[in-house]
Amino acid sequence: MAIQSSFKNMVLCLFVICIVCSALLAVVYAVTAAPIQAAAEAKTNAAIAQVVPPFEGTPASDVISVDGTEYQYYTVSDGSGVAGYAIISSGSGFSGAVQVMVGFYPDGKIYNTAVLSQAETPGLGAKCVEPEFRDQFKDFDPAVKKLSVTKDGGDVNAITASTITSRAFCNALGSAVKAFNAITGASVPVDSASGATAAGNEENADESGDTK
DSSP states (O other), rough: OHHHHHHHHHHHHHHOOOHHHHHHHHHHHHHHHHHHHHHHHHHHHHHEEEEEOEEEEEEEEEEEEETTTTEEEEEEEEEEEEEEEEEEEEEOOSSSSSEEEEEOOTEEEEEEEEEOOOOTTTTGGGGGSSSSHHHGTOOOOTTSSSSSSGGGTTSSSOTTTTHHHHHHHHHHHHHHHOOOOOOOOOOOOOOOOHHHHHHHHHHHHHHOOOOO
């Protein structure tokens, strides 16, 4: 009987501990959820302000599905109408997804870009966040230039020794152009071929630091 009583006490004790821990986790979530959400919204709003032309009021948020992929996007307006669009897109980098917010003029030309998240190699692919790489996409016209790296016959200068990341960035922008076309009914050309099949082994060498 003593053994059975001890077992029951242990089970009861564990049950109480689980209840207390669950309650504490609920309290922590309730306390931190709002600040975390506020920080995320502030980051998104800052990115929108960076990638689109000057606008008035609050960006209108929506989602569109293109080829089975959903894209979050924001429409901004000024006194004369739509001032631009900010579209969140991503490409497959060396260490995971490279998520980019791409801003467009109403005519489909890219205004600016902002990297929302990436886990690329420091000193190599992670340079995609730096102006030295991103600035070449300011006022980039996909109808005139090719959204692919020069190694693939395009007009984008890749990050040194980081072909995979550079292609991922271009592919993210190419996908954003497709989303822009779906949103606006435009037909801006998309040319962001990754070249991954033809140069897969070479990419791996590049991103590992082989600059030949």
